[in-house]
Amino acid sequence: MRYIRPQSMEDAVGLLAGAAGPAAILAGGSDLLVRMKGGFVEPELIVDIKAIEGLGEITETADGFRIGAAVPCAVLGENAALKKAWPGVVEAAKLIGSKQVQGRCTIVG
CATH class of the missing domain: 3.30.43.10 (Uridine Diphospho-n-acetylenolpyruvylglucosamine Reductase, domain 2)
Structure with missing residues (x-):
């Protein structure tokens, strides 16, 4: 491997x-x-893919948000604008595993 x-x-x-x-x-x-x-x-x-620029970032755009594929679920709730605009996405991420798992897992996994 x-x-x-x-x-x-x-x-x-x-x-x-x-x-x-x-x-x-x-x-x-x-x-x-x-x-x-x-x-x-x-x-x-x-x-x-975690070292690829932009994949670990949340970016607000004119159309909404771009969530990088390497953004941990725990980070979603730390973004106030995302939390306000897309509360369902943030809440869904909080349902995945424990706090420790949320610190590592992504919404694309």
């Missing part, structure tokens, strides 16, 4: 497209690591 932490989206996409066998994306890890431990998936390549 190979683990790679690319610094750009282009590198991540290239790694995934060029993978010879099963590949997985690691954002928070709460879902992937549990599935690996249970023997449900055995990726030959793990691409950790």
Whole structure:
């Protein structure tokens, strides 16, 4: 198994497209690591996207919000504007696991 932490989206996409066998994306890890431990998936390549600029950020836009794929669920509730505009999204994230899990898991996992 190979683990790679690319610094750009282009590198991540290239790694995934060029993978010879099963590949997985690691954002928070709460879902992937549990599935690996249970023997449900055995990726030959793990691409950790947490170092890619923008994927760990919440950005308010003219149309709403952009939530990066590597934003932990616990961080959603810390953003006052998001909490006010999209309370359902924040509340749903609070329903996932314990406080410890929420500090690691993402809404895309």
